[in-house]
Amino acid sequence: MLTKRIIPCLDIKDGRTVKGIHFENIKDAGDPVELAMRYCKEGADELVFLDISATNEKRKTLTQLVLDVAKNINIPFTVGGGVNSVYDVSILLNAGADKVSINSAAFNNPRLIKDIAQRFGNQCVVLAVDIKFENDDWFVYLNGGRLNTGKKALEWIRQSVDLGAGEILLTSMNNDGTKNGFACDITKLVSESVHVPVIASGGAGSIKHFEEVFLKGGADAALAASVFHYNEIKIGDLKKQLKIKNIEIRL
Amino acid sequence: MKIVIIKYNAGNARSVSFALERLGVSPLITDNAEQITNADKVIFPGVGEASTAMNFLKTNNLDTLIKKLQQPVLGICLGMQLLCKHSEEGNTSCLNIIDANVKKFKGDLKIPQIGWNTVYDLKLPLFKNVNENSYFYFVHGYYLESCGSTISTTDYIVPFSSAINKNNFYGVQFHPEKSGTVGEQVLKNFIELK
Numbered sequence: 001m002l003t004k005r006i007i008p009c010l011d012i013k014d015g016r017t018v019k020g021i022h023f024e025n026i027k028d029a030g031d032p033v034e035l036a037m038r039y040c041k042e043g044a045d046e047l048v049f050l051d052i053s054a055t056n057e058k059r060k061t062l063t064q065l066v067l068d069v070a071k072n073i074n075i076p077f078t079v080g081g082g083v084n085s086v087y088d089v090s091i092l093l094n095a096g097a098d099k100v101s102i103n104s105a106a107f108n109n110p111r112l113i114k115d116i117a118q119r120f121g122n123q124c125v126v127l128a129v130d131i132k133f134e135n136d137d138w139f140v141y142l143n144g145g146r147l148n149t150g151k152k153a154l155e156w157i158r159q160s161v162d163l164g165a166g167e168i169l170l171t172s173m174n175n176d177g178t179k180n181g182f183a184c185d186i187t188k189l190v191s192e193s194v195h196v197p198v199i200a201s202g203g204a205g206s207i208k209h210f211e212e213v214f215l216k217g218g219a220d221a222a223l224a225a226s227v228f229h230y231n232e233i234k235i236g237d238l239k240k241q242l243k244i245k246n247i248e249i250r251l
Numbered sequence: 252m253k254i255v256i257i258k259y260n261a262g263n264a265r266s267v268s269f270a271l272e273r274l275g276v277s278p279l280i281t282d283n284a285e286q287i288t289n290a291d292k293v294i295f296p297g298v299g300e301a302s303t304a305m306n307f308l309k310t311n312n313l314d315t316l317i318k319k320l321q322q323p324v325l326g327i328c329l330g331m332q333l334l335c336k337h338s339e340e341g342n343t344s345c346l347n348i349i350d351a352n353v354k355k356f357k358g359d360l361k362i363p364q365i366g367w368n369t370v371y372d373l374k375l376p377l378f379k380n381v382n383e384n385s386y387f388y389f390v391h392g393y394y395l396e397s398c399g400s401t402i403s404t405t406d407y408i409v410p411f412s413s414a415i416n417k418n419n420f421y422g423v424q425f426h427p428e429k430s431g432t433v434g435e436q437v438l439k440n441f442i443e444l445k
Contacts, residue, residue, distance in 0.1 A: 001368065001369070001406070002360075002364060002366050002367070002368045002389075002407060003366055003367045003368070003386065004366075005366050005367070040431075045366065045367055046366075070265065070266055070269050071269050071272070071273075074270060074273065074428070074429065074430070074431050074432070074434060074435060075388070075429055075430075075431055076388055076390070076426070076429045093263065093298075094265055095265065096263075096265045096266050096269060098263065098266065098298075098390070098426075098429060099390075118300065118303075119299075119300075119303075120298065120299055120300075121298060121299045121300050121329075121392075122363070122392070123298070123363045123365065123390045123391065123392065124298065124390075166363055166365070166392075167365060195361060195362055196361055196362070196363070197361045197363075197365050197366070220361060220365070220366070221366070250367040250386040
């Protein structure tokens with residue numbers, strides 16, 4: 001059986017791992033390659049690197065980082081942050097990334113999803129979407145959570161899958177950084193609305209939260225950052241506990 | 252030993268190369284016909300779309316070259332699918348080395364299949380020192396039907412060929428270069444083929 005995936009996320013700024021709360025108050029959390037290797041050893045199923053600096057000059061730093069990660073780890077990884085064109089994607093994939101996540105650029109130019117999917121296959125297009133619950137619905141936010149687009153989350157996600165997104169990385173801004181659990185309701189709704197895998201993100205604080213997002217939220221994968229960075233949850237322990245709850249997990 | 256990774260427009264050649272380097276071999280990534288023909292082992296990677304990849308191979312005469320290879324060849328993911336007769340992806344006529352077809356997953360589960368799944372009914376020599384039901388990493392929306400060349404099976408919607416072998420041609424649907432230590436074992440077994 002296909003397993004549920006546990007995915008540590010490394011937010012990258014100027015070549016270092018960082019972590020903020022609600023996309024703000026950024027703190028240094030270590031060397032990304034070292035962390036990546038540690039996660040790999042501990043049993044992570046996949047890794048995600050999101051470059052939150054993402055200006056043109058920083059892009060070269062990112063490409064070098066992708067190369068270093070690819071040399072040192074033997075599990076798949078996704079890279080995102082500021083990906084704007086098919087060319088950007090080709091650089092990252094050539095450096096050894098397996099998938100690329102796109103967010104604002106795809107929202108502003110949905111055609112980009114189609115172009116990347118046609119060129120590299122939809123399996124490498126991860127649509128990252130930051131959503132926030134307000135006025136009784138979930139809306140898409142851009143620019144690291146600063147800009148409300150006014151577009152309903154489900155509508156955009158369905159559209160992106162039709163265009164060729166092969167996976168959805170769904171981050172609830174209401175939950176991100178709170179450690180109060182994932183947004184299970186919207187995760188379930190998204191998971192049932194599209195035929196591609198959904199990675200739930202935002203809110204992981206305990207092993208129970210992972211159990212919930214798989215069993216109640218119907219997530220295919222769960223992503224977290226700080227609980228893994230600071231060793232609050234050990235990936236090995238997490239996976240053993242989930243297996244005990246009869247969730248399909250690779251040990 | 253000379254190991255060549257075929258360079259073309261649908262490859263994740265770099266990742267495969269890094270995995271081999273971790274095993275202590277230095278592969279050459281090339282589309283040069285002579286270098287490919289003279290290699291001891293040839294790896295044919297693949298991430299991408301079948302018809303685009305096939306067109307590229309034809310335009311560069313790599314299709315006839317691959318078919319003539321005598322040394323062990325390992326197709327990975329799309330590389331394995333292209334060894335077959337036909338793919339539903341882009342209604343593509345492939346290399347026709349393996350007498351089987353590539354079909355689109357249709358069913359209730361998520362498509363593409365992305366993640367770790369088990370492989371069983373493993374055949375030697377490619378799966379030497381690999382346990383039955385080991386987990387490998389898969390990313391694919393199309394699958395190769397079970398056939399006479401199947402050397403391992405995986406279940407997703409249907410049981411499909413997760414690895415194949417015919418004469419000197421081998422293929423794996425999963426990504427050994429991304430499947431942790433078991434994946435490295437499969438690559439090692441391929442490198443050590445006589």
